[in-house]
Structures are given as structure tokens and as C-alpha cells.
Amino acid sequence: MDPQQLWLTPDRPRRGRRPAFSREAVTAAAVELADAEGLDAVTMRRVAAQVGAGVMSLYSYAPDKETLVDLMVDRVNGELPVTGALSGDWRTDLKAVAHHQRALMLRHPWLPAALSTHRSLGPHALAFLEHALAALRPTGLDGAAKLEVFSLLTGFVASHVSHELTRATTAKSPDRAAAEARYLTTVAADGHHPELARALAAPGRPLTPEATFTRFLDRLVDGLDTAP
Template identity: 75%
Template sequence: MDDLRRSRLNNTGKERETVPHDERPGAAGVDPEQLWLRPTEPRRGRRPSFSREGIIAAAVTMADAEGIEAVTMRRVAAQVGAGVMSLYSYAPDKETLLELMVDHVSGELTVTDPLGGDWRTDLKTIAHLQRAHMLRHPWLPAALSTRRVPGPNTLAFLEHALAALRPTGLDGAAKLEVFAQLTAFVAGHVAHEITQTEAARSPDRVAAEARYLAAVAADGRHPELAEVLSAPGRPLTAEATFARFLGRLIDGLDAD
């Protein structure tokens, strides 16, 4: 019996659908040629009431609202009104579905404004686009922390970033490293930003943390920390903080 379907016979002798053995991302390898270069073969018989785009859109909506852990093949199938087994010809496992989701939302990163020619300014613009994008889809930082196979939308944005780096004179490998470093920075910052936003919803916890740091600064054993905490504060808006961190990163890049 086909392992992919993972079907079992019930006591009436009829097949029943079961949840895939492992829904975790990374459980199965993804063949990029099969995924991105070979179009989905048309199904025989009656045309289904759903499409791969519909499946991906349903999964993205679910992840945006509840997190990537909430996305399962069974739940997505129920959302589009299909049997879970019928999804396998579109996305054979959750890892493939996640690849499709990442590239699907990357289509939102369409860049219409031309590059300005100042590569540092252009990289900062790209990073701000990425931050806004990841804040719209809070599951993205975690999804991007594992190896992803770039699809057409992702490659289009990468092409734009590489064009921004052309004035640097860096070789190809270095350009890819800079883009990877920038994306990792944005993903890490957004993940922290989301965590801090959630923590700020608990005023008691924020107040307790402030009292704790004040006590530590006053104990005489942490003079460097005490000096830092006594210094004038800087704008603490999320946008201002991101811009400061981003500036330190990009202004410190060596283009030689």
C-alpha cells in the first residue's frame, strides 16, 4: 500500500484517512526541481474545487493568525473543503507546504522604486521592506531560520538585493553572504520585537524587570551596567530602535 497515503483499513474493509505520521517542518526533504521547475500535473476526472494557490493562501492565513505550529495538513484540508489525502498531489508534506508559503508571501516584496545607487541606503530600504513583511507574517522569522529553497518570488527579491550590491564591487559569494547576513539580522530583530511586544502587554512584568535592574545597578558589583543604565535614554519606538541597529550593521560592512 502506498506509504505516502498512509491509509488504513477500518473494520468495514474501507480505507479511512489518517493524519500524516510526521507534520513537523523538516521531516522530509524537498526536491527544488520538482517543486519549482515542473508544473503541477493536471488531475484527471472532475476539476477540484480548490487549487494549490488556494491551499497555500489558507495555510498562510492560518499561520498569520495562530502561528506556524497550528498549520497541519488536516486543518488546511478542512479549510479549503477537501480530504486531507487530496492535498498530497499539491503539497506532499508540511515541509513542502512551508516552502510554498514562504515563497507565496515573498510575492508581497515587489519593488517598484528604482535603486538609488548608494548601496548602503538601498540596503537599508531593503531591510525596512523585510521588517514590515515579517511583521505582517510573524511566523516568517522562524521559517527562515531553517534552510529554504528559494522559489520564483524569493529569487526576484534576491535579484533586486544583488543589484543593490553591484556598486560595492564585492564578488558573487560575498554579495550572497551580505544578503544572508542582512536577512538574518532582520529576522532576529523582528522575532525579538514580537517577543517584547507580547511582554509589554503585562505591565506588572515590565515593572518587575525595571525594579530588578535598578537593584542590580545599585548593588555596587556591576559598575559598567550602572553607568549604562544611568545614561540618557534614546527613542524607544520600534522603528527608531530598528533603524539604529540597522545603521550600525550596514555602516560597518566592508565593501573592499
């Protein structure tokens, strides 16, 4: 659907009897369904049942599922903070942007997959983009480079959260983890993998999801080159 028509056309009732629901209600129902059962569960028929409407009546608000997902993505983007004061330290502020994105994706586990195919241009997404670009102002990067940094950051967060969610649902059994540890110890001691041996001998680090995400994020953001 044409983004100008989708985002700049008011959600006003059609002529005749006032409808019993709105684009907002349709989108909220779809988000609720996706949060509970995943994005594949979101069909026009299921959403219509959620709002108590006929399937055909939904098409005046979202002509297809692709448009409905665009609406869903922008709705949840409205949960992201966009008004807080920035510190002026662009790395600190950019890391805060990423932590907010991760929290949002963990609340809505379908979002990383949706972002892989939907470039949201809705008002909430653009407001958060504006906030992120403001965080990058001290870098002196040009506009195109700032957009690339934001895209890189969002892609990293979505990929990491997808992996995080997968690990949470397919955790290895203690026996499997122990067997893998024994195998790697044996391989590292064979003399053919000295780099692996040194890596495994290094002190361990906290493996909680939050700590792991923060370490990876630090490596990404601290390593960004902002030279012209």
C-alpha cells in the first residue's frame, strides 16, 4: 500500500452507519494475537473474529496482511521512548537506543521477523528514528551515514533477539552441554587448534542474556568509525 495513503490518510468512518471498530482497534487486535500465538496466526479472519467484525469489513482498514503488519510494527514502535534528554555522548545514547529496541522485541517476539521484511515508515517509527539520528548528531557523520548506522544497529538487535528467543525455547539439556564441553576440551588439547585452546582457557564471562547482549553491543558501537 502507498505509504502516503496509509500514514497520511485519516482513519475516518466511511459514509453511512458509523463502524463499530477502527483501524486502531484492528491493529491492536492483530498485535494481541501475534503476541500470544506468533505472526503466522495473524490472518484477516482471526483478526476479524477478535474485533467482532466481518472479514470483508477489515479490508477498508488494511487491504492485505502486508499492510496490517506495517500497522502492527508502527503501533508497537509507539512504545519506544522518543522524548528523553540525550546525554551528548553519542555512544552512550546509541547503546540506550539499542537496549530500548531489545526490550521492545522481547515484549513482542514476532517483531524481529516482521522487521526483516517490513520497513516501517509510520509516525511512531519515524519519531524513534528522529531520536536516534539526534543521538548521532555529535558524530559529525552525514545524513546517509547516520541512516546506515541506525540500520546496522537495528539489524544487530533484531538478529540477536531472534537468536536469544530461539535459545530460550530450545535450550540444550545439561547432558548435551556437558558432552559438547568435553568434546571441545579434547579437540583443543590435540595441538592442531592452538587459537581455540587459548580462547577456551580465557576467563569466563557472565552468560546472562542481558550481559551477553551488552558485551556484543559494546563491541559494535565502540568500534564504529565516525571519520569522514
